[in-house]
Amino acid sequence: MNTECTFFQENAEAFALHAVEGAERSQMERHMLWCGPCRRGLAEVRRVTGLLPFLSPPALPSPSVKARLFERLAEETTDDGESIATFSNPWIRTTLVDRPERGARNKTQTGAWQRWIAPGLIAPLAICLIVLSAWTNSLRNEVSMLRSAEASRTSAIVGAPPQSGMQLYTFRPACEKCKEKQAAGQFGGNPEGSVGVVVAWDLDPNEKHQVWCVDSQGQKRLVSDLEVEQTGSVFQAVSFPEPIGGYEQIYVAQHDGTADPAAELLVAMNGEHEVEASDATPGNPVTD
Amino acid sequence: MSDGWCTFRLSRAGPVMRQDQRVSENLAELADAELVDAMAAGDTRAMDVLYERYSRAVFSFALRLLGDRAIAEELLQEVFFRSWRQARKFSEGKGTFITWLLSITHNMAIDEIRKQNRRPQRADSADPVLLLTNMTDGADPVEDQAVFRTVRDQIATAMTLLPETQRSAIELAYFRGLTQREIAELQGEPLGTIKTRMRLAIRKLREHLDDQGIELQ
Numbered sequence: 001m002n003t004e005c006t007f008f009q010e011n012a013e014a015f016a017l018h019a020v021e022g023a024e025r026s027q028m029e030r031h032m033l034w035c036g037p038c039r040r041g042l043a044e045v046r047r048v049t050g051l052l053p054f055l056s057p058p059a060l061p062s063p064s065v066k067a068r069l070f071e072r073l074a075e076e077t078t079d080d081g082e083s084i085a086t087f088s089n090p091w092i093r094t095t096l097v098d099r100p101e102r103g104a105r106n107k108t109q110t111g112a113w114q115r116w117i118a119p120g121l122i123a124p125l126a127i128c129l130i131v132l133s134a135w136t137n138s139l140r141n142e143v144s145m146l147r148s149a150e151a152s153r154t155s156a157i158v159g160a161p162p163q164s165g166m167q168l169y170t171f172r173p174a175c176e177k178c179k180e181k182q183a184a185g186q187f188g189g190n191p192e193g194s195v196g197v198v199v200a201w202d203l204d205p206n207e208k209h210q211v212w213c214v215d216s217q218g219q220k221r222l223v224s225d226l227e228v229e230q231t232g233s234v235f236q237a238v239s240f241p242e243p244i245g246g247y248e249q250i251y252v253a254q255h256d257g258t259a260d261p262a263a264e265l266l267v268a269m270n271g272e273h274e275v276e277a278s279d280a281t282p283g284n285p286v287t288d
Numbered sequence: 289m290s291d292g293w294c295t296f297r298l299s300r301a302g303p304v305m306r307q308d309q310r311v312s313e314n315l316a317e318l319a320d321a322e323l324v325d326a327m328a329a330g331d332t333r334a335m336d337v338l339y340e341r342y343s344r345a346v347f348s349f350a351l352r353l354l355g356d357r358a359i360a361e362e363l364l365q366e367v368f369f370r371s372w373r374q375a376r377k378f379s380e381g382k383g384t385f386i387t388w389l390l391s392i393t394h395n396m397a398i399d400e401i402r403k404q405n406r407r408p409q410r411a412d413s414a415d416p417v418l419l420l421t422n423m424t425d426g427a428d429p430v431e432d433q434a435v436f437r438t439v440r441d442q443i444a445t446a447m448t449l450l451p452e453t454q455r456s457a458i459e460l461a462y463f464r465g466l467t468q469r470e471i472a473e474l475q476g477e478p479l480g481t482i483k484t485r486m487r488l489a490i491r492k493l494r495e496h497l498d499d500q501g502i503e504l505q
Contacts, residue, residue, distance in 0.1 A: 011468075013486040018398050019461035019468040047503065048494045050387040052462050053345070053394065054440040055447065056352035061343055065361045069339070069368055073332050076372075 004031050008038045016042060016049040185234065185252070191245025198226065200234040200252070211238050214249040226252065320385040328375035335372055342386050343368070345436055346393050353397040353463060363400070367392045394462075401465040439502060446496040454489035457482055 008031050014020045015028050032039045185200025203209055209226040224238045244250070315323065315337045326334035346367055350360035367389055371378075378388060447455055460466045460474070468486070472479045497503070 010483060010487075013490045014461065014468045014483055016490070017458060017461040017486060018394065019466065019471065019486070021467050044494070045490055046383075046387075048490050048497065049462065050383070050390065051439055051443045051497065051502070052458070053349040053352075053390040054436055054443055056348040058344065058436075059348045059351050061347040061361050061364050062357075065347075065365050066339060066343070069365045070332065070335075072365070072369055073335065073372060 005035060005038055008032075008035070009041060012038070012042050012045050016045040183232070187250065189244045192243050194240045194243050196238050196240065196244055196250075198234055198236050198238055198252070200226075200228075201232055203228050203232045203234060205230045205232050209234070210253055212251055212253050213240065213247045215242070216246055216248060218248065223250075324375050324378050324385055327372060328378075335368070338371075338385070339368055342389055345386060346389050349390055349393050350397055353394070353465075354400065359400070363393065363396055366396065398465045442497060442500050442502045443493070446493045449496060450489050450492055454485045454492070457485040458489050461486065 004027070008015075008028055011020050011024065011028060015025065020028065032042065183200065183202040183204075185198060185203075187196055187198050189196025198211060203226075205228045207228075209228055211223040211226060212220055213223050214220050221241075223240055224236075226234050227236055228234050240247070315326070315333050318326075318334075318337070320338065320341075323334040323338050327338065343364060347360060347364045350363040350367075351357060354360050354363065370392055371385075371389060378385065383391075447458075450458075456475075457471060460471045461468065466474065468482045469479060471477075472482045475482070
């Protein structure tokens with residue numbers, strides 16, 4: 001028991017009710033990562049708060065919601081069952097997944113203006129689609145090459161068939177400046193491999209960005225500098241010294257990744273230690 | 289946040305779908321955990337079953353939080369979509385599937401409320417406590433699912449046993465997205481008082497629910 005535990009226990013109920021925010025919430029989330037008693041205490045509180053949603057009056061959603069959901073699932077799946085689209089086109093996926101209100105607008109608002117203006121947009125849209133398609137194919141090819149190279153290397157080392165467990169992670173801005181710029185990005189890689197791809201956009205090109213990781217010993221290590229284009233975009237392969245899945249955390253930082261301001265929480269990639277910054281059920285991920 | 293320093297949080301975006309995954313033909317009879325496994329393997333039929341089981345609970349909660357059907361339906365879609373993409377990360381030992389879904393729902397809805405500084409329409413009610421205590425009056429014609437009806441009745445009963453100040457603290461925080469500091473300011477009470485109310489409220493609810501043997505299995 002220390003002062004952090006005391007603070008945690010004083011605020012556990014408010015935390016579970018989502019009434020703790022900012023630096024205090026980050027502090028508690030970080031505390032949970034290593035303090036078993038406090039984590040278990042919070043789990044007890046959540047046994048109760050987890051029932052509060054059932055106070056809601058029962059209501060039925062429109063059947064069209066399910067139809068739209070399955071349309072999206074279909075978009076996720078290509079003929080061979082691989083989820084390539086999410087990886088090869090992070091901009092589109094982020095628009096749909098991270099900004100549901102925009103997706104909603106696209107899906108639900110069919111106004112008269114669209115019928116009049118749409119024909120005028122067809123030509124430029126077609127050009128955009130051609131460019132986008134070429135770009136997507138380019139990304140897909142690059143990812144495929146990376147996967148093939150990594151799979152071959154893994155296969156050579158362990159003498160077993162290559163794994164196809166490509167995983168995709170989403171960067172979310174943590175500081176107010178990045179939130180304002182709506183900076184975001186994605187990181188993809190095979191947890192058993194040591195090569196990943198960082199795709200990001202709307203970063204500040206005048207700032208230095210680096211990829212950092214926290215290894216299994218809790219040591220923060222610089223992995224690579226990021227090359228940010230003047231547009232604020234990044235598309236870069238990053239080579240890690242060890243398999244990606246072995247790291248506690250992987251993150252993008254400006255200037256100095258060893259800094260550890262109280263306002264920050266870095267979400268671990270390792271499921272054993274994963275705690276979201278949001279109010280998730282312990283151990284289960286929630287993207288907020 | 290110190291100047292000149294920024295970190296992006298990482299979160300897993302979703303499972304990689306695999307083909308040739310065999311699941312039982314009687315999907316509707318499978319437990320949640322088995323369906324989630326099938327979903328993680330890319331089986332949309334498993335998602336279909338889970339959606340039928342839990343979409344109503346998720347939508348009801350979303351509507352309760354947001355007070356707008358259209359937005360609640362978008363949130364419903366997004367919650368299930370995320371569960372699809374994150375299915376591989378779900379661990380049954382750390383919570384039930386429905387509590388996981390509802391946790392996603394709550395996180396996203398609260399974020400939306402705070403982001404747009406929007407409150408549910410019912411927030412205009414003079415007495416938010418009534419929102420909780422009046423919920424079991426059967427005014428809504430939609431039939432409740434039996435398994436949830438028991439939980440709902442018991443939690444609603446437990447809420448009525450709380451002092452008004454404690455119920456209000458829970459309502460304002462959990463359903464209206466206010467932080468404990470905002471609640472303290474709104475009610476003109478010291479922050480410590482709000483914390484104490486929340487702590488006592490949760491403790492009493494837990495005692496009542498334990499006595500009744502209520503827990504989501």
